[in-house]
Amino acid sequence: MSTMRAVEGWTVKPLERFVNEAGARLTLLMTPAGQVLAQFGFTRAVDVMAAAALGAAIVSSTAEIARLLEEPQFSALNHQGLRHGIFVAGFDSPRGRLLALVVYGTNSSVGLVQLFFEDFVRDLIAACPVPEERRPVLAEDFERELNQSLASLFRS
C-alpha cells in the first residue's frame, strides 16, 4: 500500500520519483512554517505534524546560526545515525521557500539523497503552477483548511 499523500497534486510525481531514486524511507515537503504539502512513508497524522514542526524548527535554528556567522543561508543539513540519517534542505520555488525533510536508511546514503534532491527540486519547480493571488488568512477558514489538509494526507 502506498503511503504517499499530497495536499497539492503537482507535488506527487516529483516526490514519487525522488523517493524511488533516493531510496528515502520518509519524506515531508512543507513550508518554512511547517505546513505540509506532501508526505511519503508516514502512517499517522500525529507523526507528520510532529516531524513538520521539528523540521521547520531545525531550519529556523540553523538560519539563526547562519545569521550569527554572517552566512546568507544554509541550504541543507544532514544528521547521521547508525540505522537512519535525516537530511533537511530548503529551496526557493514559485510558491516561495519550501523545505524537505528526508529520512533514509542503510540502503541509501547522504550522497544519493543529495544527488537526487537536486533533481527533485528541478522537477518540483517545473511542475509548480503559477501562484494564485494571496488571500488573507481568516480565522473561520483556518480550521476548515487545516482539516482539509489533514484529510488529504490521511484519507482512509
Next chain:
Amino acid sequence: MDRGADAVTGIRFRRLLDQVTRVRGVRGALLVAGEDGLVVAEAVMEGVRANAVAALTGSLARRMRRTADAAGIGFPHFLHLQATTGAICAVPAADGTLVVAIADAEVNVGLLRLALLKVAEVMA
C-alpha cells in the same frame, strides 16, 4: 592554522589521485566516502559530474559488498564496470573510502588496477 592543514591534506590527496590520472585513458579519479557517497577529493575532467559518480559508485560498492557477502566469496577488492564508451573502476581503501577512476573504454585495466591499489594502500 586550519586552512594550512586543509591545504596540506588537499595537496596529499591531489598527489595520490595524480597517480591514477596519469594512467593513459583515465578521465578522472575520486576519493569517495563509501558509506556516505560523498566526494573527499577529486581530479576529474570538465563535464564529469563528480558528485553523481561518487554517490552512485558508493551505492554500487555497498551493493556489491552485500552481493559478495551473500555469495560467500568475501570482501570485494576491485570493482570494474565496463560500459560502451568507458569504464568505472573502484578499489576500497582504509575506513570505507573508495578510490574511483573513470576511464575510456581502451584504458589498460591492469595498469589502472595497480594504480588504484597503490593509492588504496597508501590511504591505509
